[in-house]
Amino acid sequence: MNKDIFVWIELRHNKVQDVSLQLLSEANHLQAQYKVKGYDFDVVGIITGFQTHDVHADCFKYGADKLIVCEDIKLQEASTQHTSKAIVDIVHEFKPDSLLIGASVIGRDIAPRVAARLNTGLTADATQIEVDETANSTLLLVTRPAFGGNLFGTIVCPNTRPQMATIRPNVFEKRELNKASNTIIEFKTSFDSIDQVKLIKQEPKLNHSIDISKARIIVSAGRSMAKHMDLIREVAEELGAEVGASRGLVETGSITKEHQVGQTGKTVRPLVYIACGISGAVQHTAGMDKAECIIAINNDPNASIFQIAHIGIVGDAVTILPQLKEELLKLKA
Amino acid sequence: MKIIVLMKQVPNTTNMLIDKEKGTLIRTGVESIMNPDDTNALETALQIKEKNGAHVIVMTMGPTQAEEMLRECYARGADECVLISDKAFAGSDTWATSNTLSAAIKRYNPDLICAGRQAIDGDTAQVGPQIAERLNIPQITYVSQLMDINEQSITVKKEYEEYTEILESSLPCLITTLDPTNPLRLMNVTDTWNAYTKPITVLTNTDLQLDLSLIGLNGSPTQVRKTFTRSVSGEITLIKDSGHEAVNSIISALSPYLN
Amino acid sequence: MDNRHLLLKKSYKQFTDCYVKPIAHAIDEEERFPIETCERMKSLKMYGIPYPVEYGGSGADTLAYVLAVEELSKACGTTGVILSAHTSLGAYPIYAFGTEEQKQKYLIPMNKGEKLGAFGLTEPNAGTDAAGQKTIAILKDNYYEISGSKIFITNAGYADIYIIFAMTDPSKGTKGITAFILEKDMPGFTIGKKEKKLGIRGSSTCELIFDKVKVPVENRLGQEGMGFRIAMATLDGGRIGIAAQALGIAQGALEEVINYTKNRKQFNQSISQFQNTQFKIADMATQIEAARCLVYKAAHAKDTQKNFSQEAAMAKLFASETAMNVTTQAVQLFGGYGYTREYPVERMMRDAKITEIYEGTSEVQRMVISASVLR
Numbered sequence: 001m002n003k004d005i006f007v008w009i010e011l012r013h014n015k016v017q018d019v020s021l022q023l024l025s026e027a028n029h030l031q032a033q034y035k036v037k038g039y040d041f042d043v044v045g046i047i048t049g050f051q052t053h054d055v056h057a058d059c060f061k062y063g064a065d066k067l068i069v070c071e072d073i074k075l076q077e078a079s080t081q082h083t084s085k086a087i088v089d090i091v092h093e094f095k096p097d098s099l100l101i102g103a104s105v106i107g108r109d110i111a112p113r114v115a116a117r118l119n120t121g122l123t124a125d126a127t128q129i130e131v132d133e134t135a136n137s138t139l140l141l142v143t144r145p146a147f148g149g150n151l152f153g154t155i156v157c158p159n160t161r162p163q164m165a166t167i168r169p170n171v172f173e174k175r176e177l178n179k180a181s182n183t184i185i186e187f188k189t190s191f192d193s194i195d196q197v198k199l200i201k202q203e204p205k206l207n208h209s210i211d212i213s214k215a216r217i218i219v220s221a222g223r224s225m226a227k228h229m230d231l232i233r234e235v236a237e238e239l240g241a242e243v244g245a246s247r248g249l250v251e252t253g254s255i256t257k258e259h260q261v262g263q264t265g266k267t268v269r270p271l272v273y274i275a276c277g278i279s280g281a282v283q284h285t286a287g288m289d290k291a292e293c294i295i296a297i298n299n300d301p302n303a304s305i306f307q308i309a310h311i312g313i314v315g316d317a318v319t320i321l322p323q324l325k326e327e328l329l330k331l332k333a
Numbered sequence: 334m335k336i337i338v339l340m341k342q343v344p345n346t347t348n349m350l351i352d353k354e355k356g357t358l359i360r361t362g363v364e365s366i367m368n369p370d371d372t373n374a375l376e377t378a379l380q381i382k383e384k385n386g387a388h389v390i391v392m393t394m395g396p397t398q399a400e401e402m403l404r405e406c407y408a409r410g411a412d413e414c415v416l417i418s419d420k421a422f423a424g425s426d427t428w429a430t431s432n433t434l435s436a437a438i439k440r441y442n443p444d445l446i447c448a449g450r451q452a453i454d455g456d457t458a459q460v461g462p463q464i465a466e467r468l469n470i471p472q473i474t475y476v477s478q479l480m481d482i483n484e485q486s487i488t489v490k491k492e493y494e495e496y497t498e499i500l501e502s503s504l505p506c507l508i509t510t511l512d513p514t515n516p517l518r519l520m521n522v523t524d525t526w527n528a529y530t531k532p533i534t535v536l537t538n539t540d541l542q543l544d545l546s547l548i549g550l551n552g553s554p555t556q557v558r559k560t561f562t563r564s565v566s567g568e569i570t571l572i573k574d575s576g577h578e579a580v581n582s583i584i585s586a587l588s589p590y591l592n
Numbered sequence: 593m594d595n596r597h598l599l600l601k602k603s604y605k606q607f608t609d610c611y612v613k614p615i616a617h618a619i620d621e622e623e624r625f626p627i628e629t630c631e632r633m634k635s636l637k638m639y640g641i642p643y644p645v646e647y648g649g650s651g652a653d654t655l656a657y658v659l660a661v662e663e664l665s666k667a668c669g670t671t672g673v674i675l676s677a678h679t680s681l682g683a684y685p686i687y688a689f690g691t692e693e694q695k696q697k698y699l700i701p702m703n704k705g706e707k708l709g710a711f712g713l714t715e716p717n718a719g720t721d722a723a724g725q726k727t728i729a730i731l732k733d734n735y736y737e738i739s740g741s742k743i744f745i746t747n748a749g750y751a752d753i754y755i756i757f758a759m760t761d762p763s764k765g766t767k768g769i770t771a772f773i774l775e776k777d778m779p780g781f782t783i784g785k786k787e788k789k790l791g792i793r794g795s796s797t798c799e800l801i802f803d804k805v806k807v808p809v810e811n812r813l814g815q816e817g818m819g820f821r822i823a824m825a826t827l828d829g830g831r832i833g834i835a836a837q838a839l840g841i842a843q844g845a846l847e848e849v850i851n852y853t854k855n856r857k858q859f860n861q862s863i864s865q866f867q868n869t870q871f872k873i874a875d876m877a878t879q880i881e882a883a884r885c886l887v888y889k890a891a892h893a894k895d896t897q898k899n900f901s902q903e904a905a906m907a908k909l910f911a912s913e914t915a916m917n918v919t920t921q922a923v924q925l926f927g928g929y930g931y932t933r934e935y936p937v938e939r940m941m942r943d944a945k946i947t948e949i950y951e952g953t954s955e956v957q958r959m960v961i962s963a964s965v966l967r
Contacts, residue, residue: 080462080472105493109474112427112459116466121428121554124457141558147346147454151358153560160554196471196506200488200499217590239587271590274583295586297579306571311586315575323580331584331591408599519610520603522637522660523650529595 002138002161004042005030006096008087009059009067010078010106011047016055019102019169020045024063026129026172027100030140033131039138041097042066043179048086050076056184063177068094070187077199078106082191084113089189091118096162097138100129103166111166121157122164127171132156139163145263150282170213170269171290210258212242218270220244220261220288221317222278226252231321232276238328244268246284262287276317280305334387334484336378337438338411339448339461340371342395342402346453358562367402370449372517373510377479378447379410379518385482388412390441394422394434400533407528408520419537424550427455431463433548436541438468445487446507450475461509471502474509593655593888600656604663607636616668619794620939625750626794629671633705639678640703643687647695648703654829654891658836662887665840666847669943670794672840676833677746678702681951682709685755685771685826689814698753698773710751711830712742712800713823720956722823723766727802729758736760736772736812738805741784744950748798749783752776756802757823760816769819773811780805791942828904829894830951835887835907838915838947842880845915845922845940849873852926852935869925876918883911902964909957912947919944 005027010017027043034041045064047055050073059067068090074082087110091099101111103125115122128143142165143154157163212218219236221229226249236243245259261268262284273291278284280296280303288294289308296309297317306312313320344363367375378389391406393399394417403414417437425433438446446465451458458474465472478490480499488501489508520528538548545551572582611632619626633639641657643649650656657679665672686699701707718724727740738758745754754774761768774781784799814822850873853864863869890907893900919941923930930937948954 105475105491108458109462109472112457112462113466113472115459116428116431116463119428119554121426122457122459123555124459144456146456146560147344147349147358150346150349151560151562154558155555156558157555197473197500197502200501202496202498204496239591272587293586293590295583297583301571301573311582312571313579313582314571314573315579319575320579320583323576324583327580327584404595404599408603519607519636520599521635522600522603522641522652522656523645525600525603526596526650526652526656528599 002095002097003039004044004094004096005034006044006046006068006091006094006099006162007064008099008101008107008110009045009047009055010102010104011049011052011055012077012106014049014052014055016058017102017104017169018174019104019107019167021058021062021174022169022172023100023102023167024059025175025177026167028063028175028177030098030129030131033133034138037131037133041138044068044094044096046070046087046090048075048078048083056182060179060182061176062174063179065179065181066183066185068185068187070189072188072191074191074195078110079195079197080109080113081196084110084117085191086187086189087114088117090187091162093187098140099162099164101164101166103168107166111164115164118160118162118164120160120162120164121155122166123155123157124166126165126167127152129165129167140165145282145286168267170267173269210242212244212259212261213266213268215242215268215270217241217272217274218244218261218268218288218291219274219276220246220278221249221255221276222246223248223252224277225249225317226254228318228321229254231318231325235274235321235325235328238325238332241272241274244273244288246278275305275309276321278305279303280308334381334385334445334482335441335443336381336387336389336445336447337441337443338371338375338378338389338391338406339434339446339464340375340391340393340402340406341368341449341452342366342393342399343368343452343454365398365402367405367517368449368452370451370453370509370511372449373515374447374449374508375406375409375411376515376517377476377508377510378445380479380515381445381482382410382412390415390443392417392434392437394418394430394437403533404528405520407531408525409518410521410524413534414531415534415536417536417541419539421538421545421549424553425548426553426555427457427459427463428554429548429550429552431460431467432552433541433543434460435464435467436543437536438464440536444484444504445482446470446505448507448509450509450511458509461507465507468505468507470505470507472507472509473500473502476508476510478515596652597655597659600652601659601663603636604660607632607638608663608667612664612671613667616671617933617936617939619668619670621793621933623788623793625796626671626674627750630674630705630708630750633675635705637705638675639705640683641679643683643699643703647687648700654832654894655888658832658887658891661833661836662840662843665837666844668794669837669841669940669946670792672837673746673792673795673834674708676830676837677711678709678751680830680833681711681826682747682751682753682755684829685711685813685822686773688825689771689818689822690773691810693810694773694813702753707752708747708750709753709755710745710747711826712745712748712754712756714742714744716741716743720953723769723820725757725759725769727756727758728762729760729770729772729807731760731809734809736807736809738772738774738802738807740802742800744787744797745800746795746797746950748800749786749796754781754800755813755826756800757819758802760819764817766820767817769823770816771813771819771822772807773813774805774807778805778807789946791939791944791946793942827951828901831904831908831957832887832890832894834947834951835883835890835904835911838908838911838944839880839883839887841940841944841947842876842883842911842915842918845919845937845944846873846876846880848935848937848940849876849922849925852929863925872921872925876921879914880918883907883914886910901960905952905957905960905964908947908952909954909961912944912954915944915947916941
């Protein structure tokens with residue numbers, strides 16, 4: 001009998017990636033939904049790494065009931081070959097009902113390989129996961145976007161276990177749950193002696209000092225604001241906010257790609273998202289529609305952004321922004 | 334050296350519109366294109382061919398319409414094109430697709446497989462790694478640049494979120510490439526003129542002999558329960574102003590978040 | 593037209609959209625020869641389209657080549673003529689009349705795009721009256737000494753190979769003209785004045801000056817006295833290239849007009865909704881289609897018939913006059929904007945004019961056609 005919800009904890013240089021903590025927290029929602037149906041599942045974190053002791057506390061803090069820790073020098077940094085072996089062996093041993101993995105570059109590399117080896121189904125880039133209330137089983141309903149974000153599908157994995165899904169960073173929120181348990185199970189297995197892929201060099205990307213996904217407030221601009229970026233930047237500065245951009249704006253060259261929000265940019269979840277001159281095409285909104293307060297300014301009353309905005313202003317951003325800046329300065333004074 | 338390039342013909346989803354009343358995609362009039370990530374895979378293979386000599390085989394799983402795309406691959410210098418097509422493959426999820434493609438690839442015994450990272454319709458990025466698993470070969474995903482290749486190994490640059498890595502893998506190996514760091518070359522006249530004289534090998538399940546439990550809808554552990562478009566909310570109140578009223582409403586929305 | 597032609601057309605269009613269209617305005621403004629485009633055409637094997645593979649070409653047919661000139665010319669008349677002059681005028685004489693050694697030495701690199709070709713027949717006093725050649729070639733031992741000048745030579749200054757016509761025996765009139773293959777750095781061969789032109793301003797049109805240029809006997813093309821025949825046969829094919837250029841220019845102008853008239857609003861509607869505009873566009877489209885039929889027919893005739901002079905002349909005559917009509921009409925339909933250099937139609941109109949003049953004026957075409965019809 002398969003049971004429990006497993007979350008693979010992604011570590012880079014022995015730091016837990018936020019997405020894994022977000023998944024642990026979200027798994028607790030599923031745990032509650034399962035309980036209603038009479039399934040008593042634990043939320044279990046899988047840690048594959050080397051000398052990982054320092055990360056255990058955070059995992060319990062954000063929602064793990066148990067941790068299965070597999071340590072080996074070969075697992076020091078995640079590798080397709082060794083990490084997938086560790087996860088597969090753990091799954092064979094412990095038989096989880098579901099396995100969630102963050103859809104980072106690493107997660108999206110390892111998850112499909114693990115799913116194939118386990119002959120089970122994997123749903124990529126889930127934006128929503130729920131327990132199926134109607135089914136007489138542990139079935140999960142996993143919703144994800146397709147066709148470039150134009151369409152959503154609810155996917156199920158009825159016949160195989162574990163049910164697997166990858167989830168993008170910032171889709172879920174991490175919450176301090178401070179679970180009482182601190183059970184750690186040590187797991188040992190063997191690894192191939194030869195490494196198929198060798199790391200020659202690692203280099204940081206240039207110009208990468210900005211991470212808008214951590215901002216509380218984002219002031220974002222669309223293509224029509226290309227010649228008015230000074231107004232955007234000034235308001236952002238007054239608010240202590242980061243500057244976001246649509247793909248169209250990035251393409252004009254007025255701002256670099258690190259600021260791009262959306263399907264092919266970053267997913268952000270700020271408290272406030274101010275969209276200036278952004279039409280609201282799905283490719284963009286997919287990256288920001290979970291913001292707590294969305295303020296949209298656009299000249300076009302039919303712009304799709306107004307369908308997701310909490311405050312919608314049909315007006316000229318170029319006229320409004322300087323006035324907004326004045327008001328903010330007055331408030332500070 | 335034998336290279337297989339996996340390509341997919343997809344609808345151009347960046348231009349797709351939604352029928353708001355039916356909640357479905359409007360598919361008519363949407364052109365079919367080569368999946369953008371796959372174009373880098375093809376360009377990489379053709380560059381290896383130019384520099385070191387290689388036999389480049391383009392393989393696609395799809396309906397007969399995908400032949401047009403294969404002709405365009407011939408027009409750029411591909412040596413061989415294979416279309417995998419059979420009603421039995423319809424409804425495949427990534428698991429079943431990778432089973433089918435792996436069976437076809439095994440017949441060619443390549444040194445390198447180049448695939449795109451993900452398709453703009455499915456958006457899963459799963460097929461590449463799952464094929465590598467089936468074939469029991471190493472994989473490197475998110476490849477932006479080929480650094481070096483020889484009979485024994487391949488060296489590439491891989492893009493992570495905040496850094497890059499130079500990685501070396503033994504061959505045979507599967508890489509998945511990103512768009513658009515390596516733009517696909519245009520069709521040249523000589524290869525275009527000859528594009529229709531070269532044969533396209535069509536492989537059906539009669540050729541691949543896959544058990545029906547491994548392919549198509551039956552062979553898919555994941556199934557689509559339902560599809561829907563983003564819901565259109567009801568009446569929205571909009572403030573039509575560019576002056577005080579607009580600014581004041583923004584300030585009041587912001588005030589709980591300002592300290 | 594079959595699948596291969598359709599796929600080629602698609603490839604030419606992708607090339608044009610990517611590399612030719614974005615710089616078409618600039619090279620006209622700056623009167624700049626687009627060397628970078630020439631390099632790119634080489635890597636896509638666009639220089640030897642209708643010539644055999646064993647001579648470095650693509651082994652395709654004349655229609656495949658005509659489609660290239662047409663597609664390039666839709667965006668840029670200059671780029672279209674660079675290819676046409678090279679392929680039809682520079683390479684053809686060597687292909688049709690050259691010795692095996694000459695083909696190996698010159699045709700192969702020309703078809704591969706390694707060397708650009710040009711054709712020098714016209715002189716200050718010999719235009720339509722081509723027989724009045726004053727450039728002379730005196731045989732001395734194992735070389736000819738060539739002196740004289742040519743004007744209005746397309747690709748001059750950038751070409752490596754020049755097909756030059758000179759009088760070896762003035763007493764024989766047209767039968768005293770001989771063709772030669774000259775290379776650009778031959779001592780005594782210099783490029784003279786560059787013309788400032790009304791249109792195809794990016795095309796390099798210059799004077800050629802020959803001051804006792806020593807041209808080896810092996811570089812004589814065909815026999816002495818064959819020159820006029822070679823020139824006429826070459827121009828027959830060249831006409832089809834120019835007809836394709838004119839066709840492309842006309843089509844390009846029509847597409848601009850369609851786009852503009854749909855978007856331009858006056859009196860609360862798109863001007864494309866006015867019947868006058870619609871009728872003009874209908875006429876333009878029909879005339880272009882008729883020109884297209886003639887051009888493609890001429891291309892087919894060149895590949896299948898021994899004599900295709902009539903078809904070629906008709907195609908050039910009709911296509912060039914169509915280009916002039918359509919582009920003039922296009923400027924009119926754009927109104928004031930069409931007269932400014934910010935919009936492409938005035939350039940297209942300026943480019944169209946030359947197609948009625950070079951490679952045989954429309955008057956010459958009429959002479960050829962009537963001679964054929966009245967035979």
